[in-house]
Amino acid sequence: MTLADNAAQSRANEHQTKRPSRLFKNMTAKVASIPMVLTALVVFVGCTAWTITYSFTNSRLLPRLEFVGWDQYDRLWSTRRWLISIENLAIFGICSLILSFVIGFTLAALLDRKIRGEAVFRTIFLYPFALSFIVTGLVWQWILNPDFGIQQVVRDWGWESFVFDPLNNADIVIFGILIAGIWQGSGFIMVIMLAGLRGIDEDIWKAARVDGIPTWKTYVLVIIPMMRPVFVTALVIITSGIIKVYDLVVAQTSGGPGIASEVPAKYVIEKMFQSQNLAQGFAASTMMLLSVLVVLIPWAYLEFGGKKRG
Amino acid sequence: MADTTVSLAMEGPRGPKPRRRLSPRNIMLYGTLIVVALYYALPLYVMIVTSLKGMPEIRLGNVFAPPVEITFEPWVKAWSEACTGINCEGLSRGFWNSIQILVPSVFLSIAIASVNGYALANWRFKGSEVFFTILIFGAFIPYQVMIYPIVIILREMGDGISAVTGTEFRLMGSIWGLVLVHTVFGMPILTLLFRNYFTSVPEELFKAARVDGAGFWGIYFRIMLPMSLPIFVVAMILQVTGIWNDFLFGVIYTKPETYPMTVQLNNIVNSVQGVKEYNVNMAATLLTGLVPLVIYFVSGKLFVRGIAAGAVKG
Numbered sequence: 167m168t169l170a171d172n173a174a175q176s177r178a179n180e181h182q183t184k185r186p187s188r189l190f191k192n193m194t195a196k197v198a199s200i201p202m203v204l205t206a207l208v209v210f211v212g213c214t215a216w217t218i219t220y221s222f223t224n225s226r227l228l229p230r231l232e233f234v235g236w237d238q239y240d241r242l243w244s245t246r247r248w249l250i251s252i253e254n255l256a257i258f259g260i261c262s263l264i265l266s267f268v269i270g271f272t273l274a275a276l277l278d279r280k281i282r283g284e285a286v287f288r289t290i291f292l293y294p295f296a297l298s299f300i301v302t303g304l305v306w307q308w309i310l311n312p313d314f315g316i317q318q319v320v321r322d323w324g325w326e327s328f329v330f331d332p333l334n335n336a337d338i339v340i341f342g343i344l345i346a347g348i349w350q351g352s353g354f355i356m357v358i359m360l361a362g363l364r365g366i367d368e369d370i371w372k373a374a375r376v377d378g379i380p381t382w383k384t385y386v387l388v389i390i391p392m393m394r395p396v397f398v399t400a401l402v403i404i405t406s407g408i409i410k411v412y413d414l415v416v417a418q419t420s421g422g423p424g425i426a427s428e429v430p431a432k433y434v435i436e437k438m439f440q441s442q443n444l445a446q447g448f449a450a451s452t453m454m455l456l457s458v459l460v461v462l463i464p465w466a467y468l469e470f471g472g473k474k475r476g
Numbered sequence: 477m478a479d480t481t482v483s484l485a486m487e488g489p490r491g492p493k494p495r496r497r498l499s500p501r502n503i504m505l506y507g508t509l510i511v512v513a514l515y516y517a518l519p520l521y522v523m524i525v526t527s528l529k530g531m532p533e534i535r536l537g538n539v540f541a542p543p544v545e546i547t548f549e550p551w552v553k554a555w556s557e558a559c560t561g562i563n564c565e566g567l568s569r570g571f572w573n574s575i576q577i578l579v580p581s582v583f584l585s586i587a588i589a590s591v592n593g594y595a596l597a598n599w600r601f602k603g604s605e606v607f608f609t610i611l612i613f614g615a616f617i618p619y620q621v622m623i624y625p626i627v628i629i630l631r632e633m634g635d636g637i638s639a640v641t642g643t644e645f646r647l648m649g650s651i652w653g654l655v656l657v658h659t660v661f662g663m664p665i666l667t668l669l670f671r672n673y674f675t676s677v678p679e680e681l682f683k684a685a686r687v688d689g690a691g692f693w694g695i696y697f698r699i700m701l702p703m704s705l706p707i708f709v710v711a712m713i714l715q716v717t718g719i720w721n722d723f724l725f726g727v728i729y730t731k732p733e734t735y736p737m738t739v740q741l742n743n744i745v746n747s748v749q750g751v752k753e754y755n756v757n758m759a760a761t762l763l764t765g766l767v768p769l770v771i772y773f774v775s776g777k778l779f780v781r782g783i784a785a786g787a788v789k790g
Contacts, residue, residue: 194692195599199607202592205663206607210614213625229628276509289773290513293520295783296772298721300738301765304745305519308526308758309539319538349519357780406616413723417742434620439728444624451620462616 214455221448229444238449248450251428254340258347258429259408265348266404267397270355275385277356278363288360292353299350303417306346307333333419336426343418343427350414351407355400362396363389398465405461409454430454527551527759534754550753554760559750560743563732567760570740574720574767577651577736581658582715586708589663593670594696598682608667615664623728626657630729649731657725662718666711673707674700706778713775714782717768737764 224234242248273291277284294302309315312331320328332342366389374384390397412431419427430450437447522539527550529543556566563569595601596608627648634647647653677700685695726736735743741764745757772779 192599192601195595195604196601198591198692199595199601199604201588201659202595202611202663202667203607205660206610206614208629209622209626209660210610210617213622213629214617216625217621229624273509273512276505279505281505281509287509287513289776290516292780293769293772294516296717296768296779297765298723298738298768300721300723300742301761302519304741304757304761305523307745308754309519309522311539311754314534314537314754315539319540322538349516353516354783357783410618410620413738416723417746420746431618431620435623435724435728438624447620448624451618451623454618455621458616458618462613466613 217448218452218455221445221452223445225444225448227442227444234445238445239453242446242449242453247425247428248430248433250425251430251433254427255408255411255429257340258344258411259405261341261344262347262351262408263401263404265344266352266355267400269348269352270359270400273352273356274359274363277360288357291356294350295354297350299413300417302346302350303343303414303419306342306349307418310342310345334423336423339419339423339427343415346418347411347414351404355404358396358400358403359393362393365396366392398468402461402465406458409457523758523762523765526755527554527762529755531753531755550755550759551763553753553756554744554763558744558756558760560732560740560747561749567737567740567744567763570735570737571763573651573730573734573740574737577654577658577726578716578719580652581655581662581719582712584655585659585662585666585715586711588659589666589711590670590701590708591696592663592667593672594674594700595692596667596671597674597677598695598700599692608671611664611667619661619724623724626660627728630656648729649734651730651734654725654729654734654736657729658715658719658722661725662715665714669707669711669714670704673704677703709775710778710782713771713779717771717779717782720767 220229220231221238222233222235223230224232224237277287281287310317310331310333312318312334317328317330320330332338332345370388370392371384374388379387410431411429412435415421415427415429415432421428421432431454434447434451434454437443437450518540525542526534526539528546528548529537530545530547530549533544554566555568555571557564558566596604630648630653634645634650634653637647638645647656681699681703682695685699690698720736721738722736723738723742726739730736730739741760744760775782
């Protein structure tokens with residue numbers, strides 16, 4: 167491909183310009199772009215295609231090209247562990263989407279009201295985002311510890327029968343992870359929302375005030391509809407983050423109690439590297455890719471569909 | 477794209493004006509903000525407090541109680557004695573592994589991505605935008621999809637290098653394999669960052685240099701590099717925090733001897749053997765979080781610019 171390009175380029179150069187150095191200089195640019203081209207073609211296209219192909223085989227310990235059709239996908243969707251993973255991801259995903267939006271927007275709106283010490287508040291809300299999911303998971307594992315954490319504190323206050331032990335209760339364990347996830351990520355959504363609010367013209371606020379429209383109504387009727395692009399960006403960021411959730415669960419619960427807090431990303435890694443069931447892992451990771459595409463394609467269409475990118 | 481909008485967040489509030497200082501509205505406003513701020517600050521407080529207590533004190537009280545007797549012993553223990561399995565060298569080994577991974581990864585990924593971005597901004601060739609688009613969309617592919625083929629690639633590359641040089645060399649399981657992986661996966665966002673920045677450099681400067689006879693590398697080193705130090709700092713912040721906080725690649729592409737700090741931390745705290753020493757665990761957790769925290773508090777606005785650009789990475 168590049169050879170053909172070069173030939174075409176050189177022919178074009180001969181016609182247009184009489185600068186012989188041009189082709190050579192463009193060669194340097196091409197040589198310098200080799201890492202990018204390799205990454206794009208070999209890793210992103212090549213490796214993805216490889217994984218999808220091998221998800222239709224019966225590879226176990228080593229990858230083998232013995233095709234078995236949709237068998238791996240059939241098995242995947244009849245595995246209880248995978249179904250629990252999907253259910254957890256759905257609950258975690260929907261809750262963290264709603265909470266991130268509500269918390270992120272509310273905090274941003276509060277910070278946008280010309281308050282004192284805005285920088286201090288912003289710094290506090292955002293610092294968890296600098297920490298890794300491992301650190302986040304371990305801290306919240308400790309805070310939610312039934313013997314020393316929140317449960318014990320409330321009991322010490324006199325409410326002896328108080329029960330709040332999400333990490334050891336299979337029914338609500340995913341909400342324990344949710345608390346940590348929201349703590350880590352909502353500050354970032356706040357920053358994005360704040361940027362959106364700052365991008366809104368001050369004249370709009372003035373006009374609303376002149377017309378005597380109450381503040382909350384201005385937000386609901388004018389500001390939020392105007393911030394649609396910001397919301398879409400936030401949506402894409404949150405969803406692509408949710409699908410990748412892995413380290414947080416590993417650190418906080420290791421998937422427990424039992425398999426109650428398993429997530430798809432963890433299922434993939436375990437099938438590939440621990441239970442020597444490669445093709446099953448490939449099939450599960452292909453499903454993950456599919457769910458990203460479901461979000462990504464409409465977004466790309468909205469963002470780049472009509473206009474040309476500059 | 478998000479980068480330019482988010483930097484707006486730093487400019488100043490545009491919301492409606494508050495009226496009096498001690499109105500009920502203001503009390504509500506500040507009250508809410510302070511309560512929420514306490515919730516966000518709480519885990520950091522808990523980490524610090526727990527890591528300064530002795531075990532008997534922890535067993536008596538709760539996680540929020542301030543330490544009666546401050547002790548730094550858990551910190552010393554976490555750093556130099558904490559055990560993962562049979563190995564009891566403490567977190568220090570993970571720390572030095574992380575440093576050894578971090579330095580070449582950050583250097584290599586920024587060097588390659590800045591040259592890529594520069595080529596894309598100033599030396600476009602046929603097809604360059606196509607590769608760039610693939611690169612950006614590739615950033616959204618879940619890592620799980622690409623992890624296994626990369627294991628094979630690293631193994632084969634290691635064998636190839638061994639055959640050529642005649643000495644035993646392994647990429648898979650070594651720090652260098654992980655460096656390569658970080659370079660590859662850091663490329664989309666960094667290339668985007670540099671491309672957008674270099675595109676905004678006035679074209680006249682570039683043309684003038686061309687007239688003076690400067691070539692690809694001449695312009696890069698003499699004009700672009702000195703002009704764009706801020707964006708290099710942003711890229712560094714982004715990469716240092718990202719690579720330091722990585723867990724997935726570390727656990728897959730390295731061996732126990734070369735595990736980065738996050739992986740070792742998780743193994744220490746979640747190990748099932750022995751009595752749980754919560755104070756040592758929290759000291760270890762805090763130690764691991766210290767590097768990105770310091771970067772965050774020192775860099776401020778630049779950090780926000782970095783993560784805003786990194787938003788594309790998701």
